[in-house]
Amino acid sequence: MTVTRHWSSPITPAEIDEISNLVKADTRIGEKPRFWGIAVEEGLARALADGQGRPVRLVVMNPDEHAAWEITGWSSGIDREASLSGWNPVDAKRPGVSSDEARMVSIAARNSPILKEALAKRGILDSSLVWVDPESITGFEPEDLADRRLSWGTVWHRESEDDNGYARPVAGLVPIIDLETLEVVRLEDHGVLPMASETGNYRSGTWGPDREVAPLEITQPEGPGFKVDGHSVTWQNWSFRIGFTHREGLVLHDIGYQDGDTLRPILRRAAINEMYVPYLDSDPTAYRKNFFDWGEYGAGPLTASLELGCDCLGEIQYFDSHYIDGQGDAKTIVNGICMHEEDDSILWKHVNTRIGESEVRRQRRLVISFFATVANYDYGFYWSLYQDGAIELEVKLTGILSVSGIDDGDEPAYGRMVAPNVQAPTHQHYFAIRMDTAIDGPKNRLVEVHAEVEEDETLNPYGNAVKMVPTTIASEKEAARVNDPSRAVHWRIESTDRTNRYGDATSFRLVLPNTTRLFARPGSVVERKAPFISKHLWATAYDASERFIAGEYPNQAPLGEEGITAWQEADRPLDGAELVVWPIVGVHHYVRPEDWPIMPLQRIGLRMEPDGFFDRNPALDVPSSAAAHCHAPAPKESAHGSTECHCH
Template structure:
């Protein structure tokens, strides 16, 4: 870690502390200010030399005054000391909820007389065993409380301190919470329903003895094939920089692939920009469930510490993550980002049946990952780079289903039974990805491609000719697109100034294989809150003010009036611009019994592939595997390894067992 601080590097604890201290010292924030996030102002910072002070923005609240501000500032560097730039008023209702704020309201609510009385009706007398998760209320604010900073609560009960509370919902009980005063304003009580009678624990040995599993060890005797210099990573022909923000968590900057002696750019920036999770159940303790987990809470503070042998295997490089907590202190998440290589089956193969010779190359990939624990759910985000120039994003959904109680003898109308008196509502997960493209340079265009049967019989006498139709997306109003596997729809992100040897624009192909549609009624709160989930791809011309697809402050925001559907009204041209594409990856989750009491990882994602970007297969220089002379033709004398590590599975003694616990996270969805 020798490199001097680069503009895109994650903020350091020292930078966070110095700026937060300047803000906290201002009299307008009061004696107990609350903070929500700090981030580098990337559009200004990009031009800075390493080691300079960096422009940042943060959000601070004075809960006692019902006031909030966005503050611009500079961190210290070779060229300056830390300083405040300016203050802008923010609607006090709308900043995201910090982990500290969530814990404070949870602790206050469970001892409130209204809650205590309601729990006593259900035979719950020890409130120390109760959890109350403050949930986002956007769109469901009671009319008489519309000006207050609000939340509503889901209530859970544990039979013991180590019980899985998310297995025992307290049905029918809905507190309305004031986040500023930490008060329970009122309670909806929809009647007493029997509690879950069955344990929801998932620890080793709970449901019988563990099965026998043969050891499987990953070894790299020559060390990893990547190199790390500060936050700059190089691997095989790839180079990129690791970033991290409060709202998005892991960010990748300046992805480039070395082609011969030239580093050719692919993406300027890549991140998970937002996550929307609507629940599709009219049950009184479920119908309000719909969350912008990033915009209303933040991926950064929800990031979990990763453990070697549990989350990542092999030769690992970890990056710590640093966030601003709700009290204005810098908080370090140890091992928040994992970097490692994986064997990934066959890269390419052919058997010459005439000579009996076979050529095969094994693929490996470089994986950059982080996990966010959002109360009951856990989400893993895995960016993978491949030797042939491909890029993949895989999202792994695991953790615990968000469940509701159900009365004896009833079956759920809008979900599935997972345990006695416990139902799991049908719901959806949408992940809005932000890709600032730079395919072979800064100026790109978006082209949609689909398949059609050739109807001209003169051109298609046998009925089997299929043509691929390309449509350039000229303006933003046309750039709300729908994925359609039945027509082989995909998109090309083309450079508008460079062509390959066949005269085609150099490009990368984007495919989104995992999609769904929102099944809520048009005009419903759920549909109006996140209009961007109606399409699978959006595109805009780069604007530094347009940072988040759901808008800057989606918490208790006016429904559907901000974010990408508003930006596109400008209808800016998209051909030959600094292009931003916004893929929407989605899954419709109809729960099943096998996902209880903890959910095996479900995987969804997207893929970027070179499409006329290279002259030919860029992985022809990958050497045969060591010790594989029997399954490939002799390698040319000049063939050499592009990386020093070799990934082997061995039967070494099993590693010491590990228990991987998520770090302290806020209590919400």
């Protein structure tokens, strides 16, 4: 067998099937096993040559025996057949919920006699038009059910098959569901409230005729500027590899910049590692809402196929993505990842008015993206590489708000009205990013920089001298940092082996423009479940076993006992370490009426930019745009006497 895959390439359907078939042949998994996640064991695989089998791990559950295992094995390769190497028991409550398991729960719950009876009290007699979304119950398990694998359900009703069910919450109903037996073991009924009386449909024509929009064409007559070999990409001076995992979705590996004859490494790995969404409302159908969407469900299976819409424009390169479903079968997401170039306004410009000369360069960026649909919300994740050496992550939030019912005449205390008898709770979105740094090599340090007024009047006689104060973060216990724009806080990730021509360590600057804090009482479940959101940046020394900021299995986990806050107790030195930084990007969403019935895009993100990595502007070699592509035709007089100028 000849296999040429690189260790970092996304897992293939063939690898999934060969490992899954070995697991299915084992009698201990029972007649109706459930699978959650298969991934390459990166810590072992990254030292392997191309063509060898890859170490993998996956999770399988036997719901009839309340048992679960983390199974390790090897996929096939040159001189190797697929094999299993270990079965490690895990707490059966704690594996994530697959999309297949969620569908089984929804069907079983809406057919439950006790839920049907409660629906009938609300005039809902056709339960086939009811949705039940299984939600994470971590931290809110009833004491007498604490040994079970549980979920709780949000209940929605559609007036027709194609209705927007998320616009019609069934208020007051909270089914508690045993995920293994697929039964509603308890039903809370907090009283009948009126259903939404207004449509939440968002299709064209629902709210009036579509406006007229002139065509906007994106063309690249000579084709794209990037080159693709399998999952290896080069563009301008950049090179990197594209990966994909069940837990994180899109992963970028080995990001480097070609500087003359030298390929200089910057990041060994970059991915969205976790997403936490706490709702800040004590309403009985909202107070339990707080989710680790990646750790309790998985970004991979939630990835949307981009063949279903117009998400990218221009000369596009798509990559299919693969994952294991709840039955243990390989599934393919066609066009799961998109890559394309975008014009991004001005790169640099100056007009020399003394001689009448203007020099301007237009900026373009390479964008690598994927979208995940998490029930009602849709999240886009866009990594952009720029011609000046910057790296940017933009998270785009859209989709449908998670709403609750409200009685006639009541006003929401902890949210906003968005439609008659429909309120949207205030909530937050936190995104934990994992970046394994490699600035000019594997050994790096983290330095925090802030601004201070120079207090020495002999040095600052006019009162305007400001110094930038660097502080090296020496060890992990110091590496829980808070952003503070009032002090111009930012961070440098420095090489400990290489300096620039000024004698400074070569480095990249990390800026976090979007941060917030959790507005929850200390000791609350929301606060204890995700202690990592209390800070805006964490750092650890690389350890292959420390993969996820919230811990390996956060579903029904002990609150706050695992993950990065536990790892930091080791207090490993960071100066000259293989460094992993974990930025936290957050947004406080106090909703607007304009967010309904579907939310216009909201953008948050982070930026890494070279800070002494180069000796001067690295984009001086970007050529001026050809006149045929950027020209100013003769001014045309408008109806109001002004002039119009067009740039193509």
